[in-house]
Amino acid sequence: MNFLEERIQRDGIVKEGNVLKVDTFLNHQMDIRLFRQMGEEWKRRFEGVYVNKILTIEASGIGIACIASEYFDAPVVFAKKSQSINIDGGMYVAEVESFTHKCRNQVIVSKKFLGPDDHVLIIDDFLANGCALQGLISIVSQAGAVLEGIGIAIEKGFQPGGRTIRNLGYRLESLAIVESMDAATGKICFRDQSQPV
């Protein structure tokens, strides 16, 4: 197990309905030393890839993206969630479905901050069904920017998001991929990423 898998194993809590609570270190309280290890690991995995912008989505992606950006020396842009239809012409807009909150939101990024010259690394905390990520990819595409890769902290490997993204040919690096988890026993199984694919 790598450092993140160990931490999930130690402090993550499995709840009914395939919920994995990691709020003690990832998305409510944030362990910045852990975030630094994550940034280092993405830098290692994306070695030699030119990145001049990191894109994430509010709120829980922001902290991880900011710390990761220190290893890529690139500014971070975060997409804003907006329920308003009030579209200013200067925005890229994507529709994002939220399974957790059972609603559709718009995700927006100002056109000032993404364009054809940008080489983008998307960073986010979770990947499950992949709706938020698909919205971010749509925005990168609208901007005519190059999507160099996607760094996810925790992927739920038993949900379709990651497979879809890989099938589409994007380079996706999830630091921990949960293959299965059991609320009754608390047991969490991770995909073995130690073997070259």
Place this chain on the structure above:
Amino acid sequence: MNFLEERIQRDGIVKEGNVLKVDTFLNHQMDIRLFRQMGEEWKRRFEGVYVNKILTIEASGIGIACIASEYFDAPVVFAKKSQSINIDGGMYVAEVESFTHKCRNQVIVSKKFLGPDDHVLIIDDFLANGCALQGLISIVSQAGAVLEGIGIAIEKGFQPGGRTIRNLGYRLESLAIVESMDAATGKICFRDQSQPV
């Protein structure tokens, strides 16, 4: 002028209705090198103060707080905005009025992450009327934690938030205090903080 005042002068845009847009470097696109300078400066101003937890509020406070936390070596907790009345017993809750969005929100922090042993530094991007900040202070107080200080990036000195907080005896360090700004000319005047108070 200090580094942040210079940056606001250069890249900030004054709009009608006392709006200062700093989305190119602070709260949509985020300049992490600038955030590091801010973290260093808060560390200098709070030299010798024991801080074991940094508290901020989603979304735009998170990035600044995470980078600042590297200078204090403390985890960051971000308060979540919630419109639901669905209060789980394990939460501190404060009501926060938003002038921008003309609504009242609840701000919540899990009781797991703040308690009587904590020495808290609050970090946020903006201070104007101070409603969000008052909510965070209320949460620190509910937790029985010690509020060691408050670090704000940009204070609107012509709005009452900062004065109120200082009158209440809290230690507030705003890196830039805008005394006045003019949408017609774009001119921004800062409070001179070089003199000891």
